[in-house]
Amino acid sequence: MTTENATGDAPRLYQAVLQTGLWNDARNARTLAWMVCGVLLSQCPALPAWVPYLHSRATLAQSTERRYRRWLDSPATVPTVVYGSLITHALRDWGGHPVVLALDTSMLFEKFCLIRVAVLFRGRAVPLVSRVLEHPSAQVSTAQLLPVLAEVKGMLDLLGLQRVRLLADRGLCDTALMAWLRVYGWHYRIRIKSNLILVAPDGQRLCKVGEVRLSPMETRCFHNVTLIGQHFGPVHVALGRPLDGPEQWQVVSDEPTSIETFAEYGERFQIEEGFLDERSGLFGLKASKLRDAARLERLILVLAVATLLLVSEGVQLVQRGDRRHVDPHWQRALSYLKIGLRAVLYALSRGQAVFRRLTLQGEPDPEPPSGQTRPHAGLQTTLEVGWQLVFRSHS
Numbered sequence: 001m002t003t004e005n006a007t008g009d010a011p012r013l014y015q016a017v018l019q020t021g022l023w024n025d026a027r028n029a030r031t032l033a034w035m036v037c038g039v040l041l042s043q044c045p046a047l048p049a050w051v052p053y054l055h056s057r058a059t060l061a062q063s064t065e066r067r068y069r070r071w072l073d074s075p076a077t078v079p080t081v082v083y084g085s086l087i088t089h090a091l092r093d094w095g096g097h098p099v100v101l102a103l104d105t106s107m108l109f110e111k112f113c114l115i116r117v118a119v120l121f122r123g124r125a126v127p128l129v130s131r132v133l134e135h136p137s138a139q140v141s142t143a144q145l146l147p148v149l150a151e152v153k154g155m156l157d158l159l160g161l162q163r164v165r166l167l168a169d170r171g172l173c174d175t176a177l178m179a180w181l182r183v184y185g186w187h188y189r190i191r192i193k194s195n196l197i198l199v200a201p202d203g204q205r206l207c208k209v210g211e212v213r214l215s216p217m218e219t220r221c222f223h224n225v226t227l228i229g230q231h232f233g234p235v236h237v238a239l240g241r242p243l244d245g246p247e248q249w250q251v252v253s254d255e256p257t258s259i260e261t262f263a264e265y266g267e268r269f270q271i272e273e274g275f276l277d278e279r280s281g282l283f284g285l286k287a288s289k290l291r292d293a294a295r296l297e298r299l300i301l302v303l304a305v306a307t308l309l310l311v312s313e314g315v316q317l318v319q320r321g322d323r324r325h326v327d328p329h330w331q332r333a334l335s336y337l338k339i340g341l342r343a344v345l346y347a348l349s350r351g352q353a354v355f356r357r358l359t360l361q362g363e364p365d366p367e368p369p370s371g372q373t374r375p376h377a378g379l380q381t382t383l384e385v386g387w388q389l390v391f392r393s394h395s
Contacts, residue, residue, distance in 0.1 A: 009348045010053040013037045016355040017309065021086055031071045032082065035302045036309070040344065045288040045299060072295045079301040080129060080151055086305060087128060088155050090312060090358040091119070097362025098163040099156065101128070102271035103145070103172060105138040108285070112293055113138055114300065115145065117152045118271050120167075122365045124335050125271035126311055127304040128152050132297040142176040153184060165189065167268035173252070175232035182254065189265040192252045197228040198237060209250050214241040221257045238262065277337065278303055310340030312358050317343045318367050332367045 017033040038050025047068045051061045058064050071077060100120040105113055113135035118125035129151045133144065156164060166181060170191040181188050194210030201224050212220060219240040226233030238257035241248045251257065251265045278285045283303050290296050314336035317323055326342035327334050334342075347354045 008055075010037050010041060011055050012351075013040065013344070013348060013354065014055070016353065017305075020309065020355050020358055028071065028074070028077055028082075031067060032077075032302065032305070035068060035071070036305050039283060039302055039306050040310075040341070043282060043284065045283055045285050045303065049287075072290070072298045077298055077301075079297055079304075083127075083301055083304055084151075084155060086308060086358065087126070088158055090308060090360045091155075091159055091161070093359045094159065094161060094362040096163075098165060099161050099362070100267060101152065101164060101166045102268045103149070103166055103168040104268070104271045104275070105140060105171070106275045106279070107138050108132070108279075108296060109291060111136070111291070112296055113140060114275075114296075115140060115148050116271065116275075117148055118274060119360070120267050120270050121311065121360055122315075122336055123270060123273075123369065124277075124311060124337055125274040126308055126360060127274070127300075128155060130297065130300050130304060132293045132300065134293045139171045142174045142180075145172065145177060146180060149180065165264070167265055169268065170250075175227060178232060178235070178252075178254070187254050189251055189253050189261060189268075191265065192237070192250045194250065198222055199226040199228045199233075201225070201234065209237070209239065212239050212248075214239060214248055216241055216243050219259055219262075221261075223256055227252075273335075274307070277307070282337065282341070307337060308358065308360075309355055310338075310344065311336045312340065312360065313343050313354060314338075314340030315359060315361065316357070323367065332369050334369075 014033050014037045017036045018029060021029060021033075034054045035050060038053045039045060041053050042049040044050075047065050048061070050068065051064045054064050054067075056064065056067075058067070101117055102120055102125050103117050105115050108114055111134060113133045115131040115133065116125075117128045119128055129148050131148050133140070156162070162185065164185075165187040166189075168177075168188070168190045170193050173190050173192050178188065178190070192209060194208070196209045198206040198209065200206050205228070206222065206225065214220060219238065221239070222237040224234040225237060227235065236253045236255060236257045238251045238253065238259075238261040239248055240259070240262055249262055249265075251261050253261055277283060278300070280286055283306070285299075285303070288296070288299060290299055317326070317339060318332070318336070322343075323332060323339060324330075326346050327339055332339075344354050346352075
């Protein structure tokens with residue numbers, strides 16, 4: 001796709017966004033590219049905030065905003081189709097490394113439920129598939145989850161990525177979900193509720209999960225057990241109590257459990273940092289006045305594209321050894337998302353190219369973050385000796 005020559009931050013950013021995609025609808029792609037520019041430069045999801053950044057023959061702000069609204073209303077804009085080509089293009093560099101996914105839900109404006117599957121990547125969760133339902137609760141049925149997971153599976157199969165582990169919270173714990181994961185060969189770590197009853201291989205009742213009382217820093221693992229009621233098994237369960245706080249952690253897995261199971265499950269909280277970035281952090285979704293499920297889903301598509309571009313840009317900046325051009329810390333202390341945003345603004349101010357390629361790579365982080373950041377609000381745990389775990393997030 002060719003674009004006209006242009007000067008200025010917004011037009012150059014627009015061209016860079018446009019040239020990253022494998023677009024099958026040029027007109028819709030151009031509008032999307034301008035919207036991504038608007039959200040990156042304004043860091044606000046409200047349509048009027050994007051108006052100053054779009055360059056076109058339209059002279060009235062109302063005309064530009066109307067163009068955005070038509071795009072959000074268009075049934076031809078299918079988020080999975082549009083975003084799927086971008087995220088699969090980025091994941092082509094993943095290699096043979098395992099893929100860790102987080103499945104979670106988030107409430108929007110107390111009326112809509114966002115279902116998301118994201119790939120966990122170096123402290124952040126990069127969206128794979130997002131679905132918005134008009135639903136009064138964050139708890140959804142497995143029947144509503146499986147179509148989302150099926151779309152994710154299609155993407156990963158296309159890339160030949162077969163080593164998959166899914167993480168989910170207890171609100172999504174369901175044996176039908178576990179059965180689906182078993183059929184397709186995905187591993188899982190899912191937090192379970194206290195009312196589940198565990199049964200030994202010989203059929204003997206072992207305990208109700210909530211009946212097990214552990215001392216601080218104590219763990220207990222049950223292997224090859226069945227979940228009574230649904231008669232689902234064999235599964236493996238890990239129970240643990242952190243050093244501080246009365247709440248026990250209860251995780252079910254398709255693989256034998258150990259202390260490491262809690263660390264593996266703890267990676268799930270990266271997706272909550274992603275929700276925070278969208279709602280009130282980097283993008284501020286709360287400022288959006290959209291109150292329609294389809295429009296919100298397309299708006300979240302715009303934010304997902306912006307997230308992918310920024311994380312990819314941050315990855316490449318670190319790989320080139322240029323992180324300290326935008327990050328004053330001696331060692332990395334910012335997320336790749338925020339490094340990517342600073343890299344884009346730095347490059348634009350100097351007339352340099354951005355978004356030269358899309359890439360997410362599965363190998364270990366070459367520059368892990370240093371220092372301590374706030375623990376997740378739901379995990380008031382510090383682990384030093386024994387089975388201590390620290391679930392950390394990156395600012």
